[in-house]
Structures are given as structure tokens and as C-alpha cells.
Amino acid sequence: MTKEEIFRAHVSKVYRLLMLLFALFVITGGGLIYYMFNPGFFDFKSKSETVVSVPLDLDEDRIENGIHLRTGLADAVGLMVVVNNCTNCHSAKLVIQNRMSAERWNTTIKWMQETQNLWDLGGNQEIIVNYLVTNYPPKAKGRRMALTDIDWYELED
């Protein structure tokens, strides 16, 4: 083997080593960058990110199809005044299922102030009562209603 051939062999050995180092550097560097974006990737015990997605900033007053999602109340004039004054102690479900005239709502509000620690509503009272009688008016039921919403099914005996 000539001197030149020995030199060439050395150079190619060094070249291969350098390439290997470079490849390792690229892999490690890439891994590090990936880790910065996905810090949970190498933590095999923690499965949280894949099991449950937690929406971080969901709008809690989102409205869909005219309904305030969080409370189920109708989106209409006075909605947020009702949400802020009438859903602290009890659920909006209690409000929605009660259908009363303005006079009876005012009496109910007075009762809540006298016995249930409801605060003075000031000018908001009119807004609230208007919202309630407009969106949840009483329905006439008479002495007995017809049966409705019957879920018919075949009865095999």
C-alpha cells in the first residue's frame, strides 16, 4: 500500500466518523426541538394529553341556537342580568320551569329577598321580570291536559 493510499483510507475514515457525528447531532437536535414542543412525549407514565382534552379558554357565555349554553336560558334582552342575578343560589332550571305573571314574579322576588338572602335588584328587577314574562309566559292548561309526547312502542305479551 502506497503512502497516498494509506492517507486516503484515513481521510475516508475521518469523513465517515464526521458524518456519523453529524447524523447523531441532527437526531439529538431534532429530538430536543421536538421535546420543546411536546414536553410530555418522553413521559410514558403520563397519558393526560391523549386521554382528555381540556379546553383552556372556552367562552363560558357561549350562545348556540338562541340558547345560553351554560344556563339553558333563552338569548334575549336582559339575558346576562338574569344570569348574573338569578343563577347564583339556584340553577336556571328552576327559573325556566316556573311560568308566572309579572305580579307573581315580583312577589317571588320579594319572598327571596325576605327569606333567601337575595339582594336589592334596583333597576334590574324590571329588566329581569320583563325577560321572564316575555320568554317564559304562562301556558293555559285547564283542569286536565291531553296526553302529549307519547313514545309509542309495540308491547309483546
Place this chain on the structure above:
Amino acid sequence: MLFILIYKLSVLKRRDFVKKATLSSFATLIGTELVFGSQMLDGYTPLALQNPDPFKLFNKNKEMVVLNDKPWNIEAQAHLLDDKITPNSSMFIRNNGLVPENIDPKNWMLTIDGESVKNKKTYTLAELKSKFEQHTYQLTIECGGNGRAEFDPPAKGNQWTSGAVHCASWTGVRLRDVLENAGIKNNAIYIGFHAIDRHLSMDPTKEAISRGCPMHKALQDETLLAFKMNGKDIPLIHGYPLRLVAGGWPASVSGKWVNRISIRNKVHDGAKMTGTAYRVPCKSVAPGEKVKDEDMCIIESMPVKSLITYPKTGAKIKKGNPLNIRGHAWAGELEVHKMEYSIDFGSTWNTCNIEKPTNRLAWQHFSATVNFPKVGYYEVWARATDSNGVAQPMILPGWNPKGYLNNACHRIAVKVN
């Protein structure tokens, strides 16, 4: 990129903190310890806290109807009440306040006090169980407002339809034995219960509900301080660890989470005893009429009533096939003496078989075989008559401001093809 990393870490830490802080109170809320709670997956919030599923939380049938989630009020549908002894899964939930947490049965105390107690006394649960004889009764407990949804003009409150009633088996000691152990003065008129559930406003000076009954009801054999329901510890939502049970009277007399009974020398004046709560006009009024508080009288025994629990409304059957119906009937302090059904809107009535109650104040089971003359739409109406000869009305009974005591006949729809 570094910012994202730091943000993610802080989110994880915050969740971890919230999780640890809520785990202990959560355990009491669902009435059981969370095994491996500390190993719960990061970012996983217990279902009951994140988006409460009352059916899982209280072990209720999925067909139960949630009327209110703060406070919790949930009712059954008629066909869910088919069992002779109502299982927990079909029992309605009525709450006036917030469900208590952190109940420690070992340190639970029941105090007997009041103007008319001879010696104020305190008992632990263990003392109650060992000192007094234990009794088991099946007791019909119906919410005073069951059927409120039908009143016109509408009455205020949770709009119960027909499912706020149950008849479970209750085990406990007689209230009479405990009251007599403490001593009852001659001037005793009423008892009032006190419990640990908090007022909705969280005001510690207010009680969510503190009702009671006259001495004659308190001293009945069947009036219990119960610690078991259907053979097991009472579920938290139904009053664990101690519940006053007074069958045949508005369910609000059967106080949950009871830790004090006062023997009063006057009609008890606790929360929901006064004003219009669990009261009806002493003299009948026209629908919608205003009634003064002083003209309202406390509801005592519930009126005669019945439910068709089989089949579920909406059954379609073939012409010529008979239909077997069944259900339960009850009459407050009284017994049901006659049970009938009608398929022609009350023009004619046919007799049902009605069993005697297992014990006083238990609901009674009825059954009948119904034949339909031709194809068409039918309603099967059921009507019970009590031992005083008083029957259920087909239309709504007397209107009252709070919509109590609707005992109008129950009916189911049937189509014959």
C-alpha cells in the same frame, strides 16, 4: 418555545393542585373513597365535579328526570316505580339545600332538646342502634308538590309530574322510644327536626329546611329514626347517616341528615314550616286567588292516590289481546279500600285486585286484566278510594298557591291495532 414550555408546566401544576384539593371533598360527595385517587391521570377531573352526571353520582336510572341541578331535584317516571319495594335507582330526590359533605358516622350525634324535653340528651349512632329496638317498615313517602306541573295558573316551585313518590323499606329505631328515653313533658305539641344540609345562599345562620309533625304522628309505631334503606346504609342523597321517616305525610317531614330533634311546646316554626311552604288554603279558593299567609294551613296526611306502573304509557297492542295492568295505590294515614280502572274516560269503571298493605303506611299493589272492544286510541285511567270512601278526582283537585296535593287520576295511553 421556552414560553410554551413554561406555560404548559404551570398549567399542569395548577391542575395538580386543584385535583388534590378537591379529592377529599369529592370522596364525601360521592359517598365513597376514590381508590387510587392520587394516581388519577393528570388533567383528568372527576366526572362529578367537571360535569356532574347525577345518574352516576346518585346511582339513578337513566330515565329519571332532572328538574333542577342546584339544588338537586330529580323525579321518576311512573313505569320506573313498578317494583313493590322501590329500589334506590328509581327513588326521587328532593333537596331544599346543599347536599352535606364530610359525614363521619363515628362522630355523628343526635340531640333531643326543645322546650318540652325533660332531659336534653345526646346519642351517638352506635347508642341509638344498641339502646333501642330496631324495626323495619315499608313506607310511602310522597313529595307534597308531586303533580304540581298540572296546576293552572301554574304554581311556583319544581314542576313535579307524577314521579315524586316511593315506597322503600326503612330500618331504624322508633322516634317514640328515643323521645321517651329523653322524657316528654305534658305540654309537648310538636317535634321539629334540624339537619346539617346548608342553605342555598351558604348563609350559616339559615337552615335549608327544618320541619316536623304533631306529637301524635311523632309517637306512631311507624315513625322512625332510620339508618338503613332497603337493607343497606341510607345513600348520602337520601339522608345518610340518619333520617327521620314519617310515611303518609309530605316527604318534607322525613328530614334527611338529622342531628337534632326538638320537642316543642308550640307548632314548630323552623324553615319551611311557615308562610306558604307545605301549606294549602284552610278554606278552598278559586284558581289564582291570593291567599294571606295566616289563611294557609299545614299539610298533614297526604290524599288517596295511585299510579299505573305497568305497562309504560304508549303501548301498542293487537286487537283481541288482553292487557295486564298493575301499579300501586296509597292513602296517607288511611288504607285504600277500592281500586278501579276505566277505558272510557270515566263513563264506566271496572274493579282491580288490590292487596292489603304489608304494614300500615305501605303502598298497596293492584292489578287487572283489561279487554278492549275494538281498535283505536284508549286511555286507561286508575282510581283509588280510601277507607273513608273518598276517591281520587279525574280532574285537578282544588287549586292552591303552591300547587300541593294533586291526586288526580293517573292514566296511560294505549293503542289497539
